Amino acid sequence: MREEIFSIIVLFIIIGTPFCGAQECEFKEKTYICENINYEFPNFFYGNYPLRCQDCQIQVFDHKSFPWENNLNSFNLSFTGLEFIGQNSFVGFKNLQYLLLQNNLIKNISKEAFKGLNQLYELNLQENKIRIIEAGFLKGLSSNLVNISGNFLEILPEKAFFGSQALLILDLSKNKLKQLNKDSFFNLEELEHLDLSSNQLCFMPLGLFKHLRGLKQLNLSQNKFKKFNFGTFTGLKNLIYLNLNKNLLTLFDSSYLLPLMHLNKLDLSSNAIYNLDANDLMLNLPTLRAIVLEDNVFSCTLLKNILQFFKSKYVEVVNDNPRYEFFNINGIACIDGVILNSISLDYFLKKSQEDAQLLHTYCQ
Numbered sequence: 001m002r003e004e005i006f007s008i009i010v011l012f013i014i015i016g017t018p019f020c021g022a023q024e025c026e027f028k029e030k031t032y033i034c035e036n037i038n039y040e041f042p043n044f045f046y047g048n049y050p051l052r053c054q055d056c057q058i059q060v061f062d063h064k065s066f067p068w069e070n071n072l073n074s075f076n077l078s079f080t081g082l083e084f085i086g087q088n089s090f091v092g093f094k095n096l097q098y099l100l101l102q103n104n105l106i107k108n109i110s111k112e113a114f115k116g117l118n119q120l121y122e123l124n125l126q127e128n129k130i131r132i133i134e135a136g137f138l139k140g141l142s143s144n145l146v147n148i149s150g151n152f153l154e155i156l157p158e159k160a161f162f163g164s165q166a167l168l169i170l171d172l173s174k175n176k177l178k179q180l181n182k183d184s185f186f187n188l189e190e191l192e193h194l195d196l197s198s199n200q201l202c203f204m205p206l207g208l209f210k211h212l213r214g215l216k217q218l219n220l221s222q223n224k225f226k227k228f229n230f231g232t233f234t235g236l237k238n239l240i241y242l243n244l245n246k247n248l249l250t251l252f253d254s255s256y257l258l259p260l261m262h263l264n265k266l267d268l269s270s271n272a273i274y275n276l277d278a279n280d281l282m283l284n285l286p287t288l289r290a291i292v293l294e295d296n297v298f299s300c301t302l303l304k305n306i307l308q309f310f311k312s313k314y315v316e317v318v319n320d321n322p323r324y325e326f327f328n329i330n331g332i333a334c335i336d337g338v339i340l341n342s343i344s345l346d347y348f349l350k351k352s353q354e355d356a357q358l359l360h361t362y363c364q
């Protein structure tokens with residue numbers, strides 16, 4: 001009797017345990033959808049279509065996770081809880097164009113993790129937990145875009161991108177970068193677009209841009225720059241667009257921009273610049289066609305002179321969010337009187353708004 005009860009219990013346990021191999025992939029609407037994968041993907045015919053992992057919980061992805069030759073053009077492992085990517089994990093993905101690894105918990109990427117991905121357009125690593133990248137972590141990868149936005153990087157090591165190919169767009173925004181090495185961007189001669197916005201940068205080592213001769217767009221918005229040096233921007237001959245929005249600039253010395261031979265658009269908005277020599281700016285940047293200036297601490301007299309000058313030079317002053325209910329010229333806030341030293345932008349805007357509210361006293 002006891003044995004019978006025992007065997008019934010065992011039977012219940014066996015039937016009640018979900019079949020561990022119950023990982024399925026199906027082909028639906030021109031996409032492979034694999035569900036409930038936790039390590040290895042099933043051996044299946046994977047043709048020239050995207051694959052998406054749905055309701056998957058994959059902690060580790062390594063060379064045994066997907067050893068099958070395939071023709072997939074997109075592989076989506078986002079939202080799978082992924083923490084670690086091992087060496088040579090994607091060598092079978094000869095045809096892959098999009099690798100989506102965003103919104104995971106990736107902390108650590110092995111050297112040569114992406115080796116063999118020869119025709120990628122996008123490597124998406126944004127919104128992970130990456131703190132440290134090792135120099136050469138992209139070795140053997142060819143991808144036009146690499147997105148590492150929304151991680152926890154504090155330092156970019158020397159030759160971080162060594163061994164990668166064809167990189168045109170690099171997004172490092174929304175990290176905690178405080179420090180760049182003068183050789184951080186080694187091997188990125190072809191890069192056209194670099195986003196370093198929303199970091200903690202207050203300094204760029206001289207020589208940083210010597211490897212970025214092809215750069216066209218540089219976004220340094222939302223950092224902590226107070227000033228630059230002669231030489232900071234040396235090497236950026238081909239830069240067309242520079243964004244310095246939301247930094248801590250007070251006196252802007254445009255002669256630091258002399259190396260930029262083709263700059264077309266400059267964004268200086270939302271700093272606390274109280275003195276800007278527009279004439280000097282045009283001498284340093286004769287190619288300038290558009291400038292963004294709003295939300296600096298300008299007196300109305302200075303602002304008027306600046307705007308008149310740019311108008312005479314046919315430089316467009318772009319302002320997408322005009323401040324109508326402030327003391328303003330063309331929607332750019334200003335205050336009456338002379339400003340001789342830097343004041344906080346918050347105080348300035350409050351004052352400009354209060355001054356505007358007092359205008360009705362003209363009727364008294």
Ligand SMILES: *[C@@H]1O[C@H](CO)[C@@H](O)[C@H](O)[C@H]1NC(C)=O
Nearest residue numbers: 052053054055076078079100
């Ligand atoms: C990637 O997969 C996730 C989770 O299944 C899904 O939410 C997301 O829309 C997919 N992205 C693309 C571009 O297919």
Ligand SMILES: *[C@@H]1O[C@H](CO)[C@@H](O)[C@H](O)[C@H]1NC(C)=O
Nearest residue numbers: 084107108109110132133134
């Ligand atoms: C990354 O993970 C590997 C293997 O787990 C480990 O050997 C290595 O030390 C880790 N690197 C960092 C920077 O955490």
Ligand SMILES: *[C@@H]1O[C@H](CO)[C@@H](O)[C@H](O)[C@H]1NC(C)=O
Nearest residue numbers: 126127147148149150169171
């Ligand atoms: C990188 O990913 C973020 C999402 O976190 C997105 O907003 C951004 O546009 C992406 N960058 C590029 C260059 O596609």
Ligand SMILES: *[C@@H]1O[C@H](CO)[C@@H](O)[C@H](O)[C@H]1NC(C)=O
Nearest residue numbers: 173195197198219221222243
């Ligand atoms: C520059 O970065 C800021 C802040 O992340 C973002 O709002 C803006 O769209 C970026 N501009 C360009 C042209 O990439």
